[in-house]
Amino acid sequence: xxxxxxxxxxxxxxxxxxxxxxxxxxxxxxxxxxxxxxxxxxxxxxxxxxxxxxxxxxxxxxxxxxxxxxxxxxxxxxxxxxxxx
Amino acid sequence: xxxxxxxxxxxxxxxxxxxxxxxxxxxxxxxxxxxxxxxxxxxxxxxxxxxxxxxxxxxxxxxxxxxxxxxxxxxxxxxxxxxxxxxxxxxxxxxxxxxxxxxxxxxxxxxxxxxxxxxxxxxxxxxxxxxxxxxxxxxxxxxxxxxxxxxxxxxxxxxxxxxxxxxxxxxxxxxxxxxxxxxxxxxxxxxxxxxxxxxxxxxxxxxxxxxxxxxxxxxxxxxxxxxxxxxxxxxxxxxxxxxxxxxxxxxxxxxxxxxxxxxxxxxxxxxxxxxxxxxxxxxxxxxxxxxxxxxxxxxxxxxxxxxxxxxxxxxxxxxxxxxxxxxxxxxxxxxxxxxxxxxxxxxxxxxxxx
Numbered sequence: 346x347x348x349x350x351x352x353x354x355x356x357x358x359x360x361x362x363x364x365x366x367x368x369x370x371x372x373x374x375x376x377x378x379x380x381x382x383x384x385x386x387x388x389x390x391x392x393x394x395x396x397x398x399x400x401x402x403x404x405x406x407x408x409x410x411x412x413x414x415x416x417x418x419x420x421x422x423x424x425x426x427x428x429x430x
Numbered sequence: 431x432x433x434x435x436x437x438x439x440x441x442x443x444x445x446x447x448x449x450x451x452x453x454x455x456x457x458x459x460x461x462x463x464x465x466x467x468x469x470x471x472x473x474x475x476x477x478x479x480x481x482x483x484x485x486x487x488x489x490x491x492x493x494x495x496x497x498x499x500x501x502x503x504x505x506x507x508x509x510x511x512x513x514x515x516x517x518x519x520x521x522x523x524x525x526x527x528x529x530x531x532x533x534x535x536x537x538x539x540x541x542x543x544x545x546x547x548x549x550x551x552x553x554x555x556x557x558x559x560x561x562x563x564x565x566x567x568x569x570x571x572x573x574x575x576x577x578x579x580x581x582x583x584x585x586x587x588x589x590x591x592x593x594x595x596x597x598x599x600x601x602x603x604x605x606x607x608x609x610x611x612x613x614x615x616x617x618x619x620x621x622x623x624x625x626x627x628x629x630x631x632x633x634x635x636x637x638x639x640x641x642x643x644x645x646x647x648x649x650x651x652x653x654x655x656x657x658x659x660x661x662x663x664x665x666x667x668x669x670x671x672x673x674x675x676x677x678x679x680x681x682x683x684x685x686x687x688x689x690x691x692x693x694x695x696x697x698x699x700x701x702x703x704x705x706x707x708x709x710x711x712x713x714x715x716x717x718x719x720x721x722x723x724x725x726x727x728x729x730x731x732x733x734x735x736x737x738x739x740x741x742x743x744x745x746x747x748x749x750x751x752x753x754x755x756x757x758x759x760x761x762x763x764x765x766x767x768x769x770x771x772x773x774x775x776x777x778x779x780x781x782x783x784x
Contacts, residue, residue, distance in 0.1 A: 364481075365478055394536050398532070398536040
């Protein structure tokens with residue numbers, strides 16, 4: 346699980362081009378949206394595509410996203426339970 | 431008709447040009463066939479949250495527009511008009527590559543949103559809250575001149591008082607690869623000092639952005655007056671000298687009235703002949719300068735030429751590195767610019783100090 350969290354942090358930084366953020370600066374429970382990393386709706390789309398492409402997870406219900414993308418920790422939990430690749 | 435003035439200038443190029451307090455005092459020499467623009471500290475101009483989605487062309491355009499607005503003591507303008515040959519080509523390449531590499535799946539919005547030709551003008555407008563006329567001209571190597579002409583007409587007719595006008599183009603990997611394949615980029619690397627003596631086909635490609643605030647009111651920051659702009663999609667070499675004479679006559683000028691001519695030579699043995707016709711013909715007794723060894727060739731490189739011309743008018747100085755001949759004008763008042771790319775899309779621009 347720890348390895349997955351580190352992997353997710355690296356992917357978030359790379360795919361969302363967070364130039365001034367390093368893996369060490371993102372805590373597992375930091376909010377991804379709002380006060381934490383400050384991501385927005387376009388980033389949410391990028392993260393949804395990342396789940397599909399890298400882990401084979403298709404989010405059918407948009408309401409699910411709010412909980413899944415709360416933090417790196419919640420994302421890692423969801424991926425560990427639902428990944429198909 | 432009202433006169434049109436250039437009230438501020440800004441440029442990001444392969445030289446250290448983003449600091450307006452200096453003018454080509456230290457020349458960066460390049461030995462390559464593709465030269466990149468030097469990056470200022472973009473954080474001084476663009477919030478990090480916005481900058482992370484911007485490719486280099488957008489960053490260059492937004493940063494230069496802010497420098498130009500600041501110098502003109504303006505926070506907003508009536509219109510934003512840009513010229514670009516290739517628009518946001520880097521994001522276009524990124525988006526199309528994703529379509530191909532991911533078999534038309536997993537497409538994300540960021541690079542698509544930022545890939546249009548009007549992205550730079552749009553981002554500038556969003557940044558300053560300009561809801562006025564917003565237009566981008568995409569006309570190969572007369573893209574910038576088209577933007578300049580549009581602004582000039584609007585200001586002359588008093589349809590606007592202050593217009594931000596700029597030219598921007600960026601380099602991108604596939605773009606470079608394709609132009610190398612068709613030999614539009616020189617096969618061998620060239621030192622920028624030796625560009626015009628290379629004796630080979632093709633050009634050294636570059637990138638950059640130059641922005642100007644044009645106004646129909648003279649101010650304490652005014653650099654020059656824009657007397658005239660004209661462009662031709664095609665102009666046979668044998669008609670070039672007559673084309674120039676007609677252009678000058680329309681402005682009640684003779685060759686002798688031109689203090690400096692700024693030429694767009696790029697070292698391509700096949701097409702520098704157009705410039706040579708003028709530099710060795712009707713303009714042989716006029717002070718001549720060139721600039722593409724400093725910034726490289728790109729569709730809006732002529733906007734760098736205008737930047738250089740305005741700086742020469744302001745400082746009354748010709749940097750040694752740009753001289754094509756040894757003629758020293760008694761003053762730098764009236765400046766003519768001529769540019770073309772691969773024998774097409776010719777432009778003539780007349781500036782006058784004031």
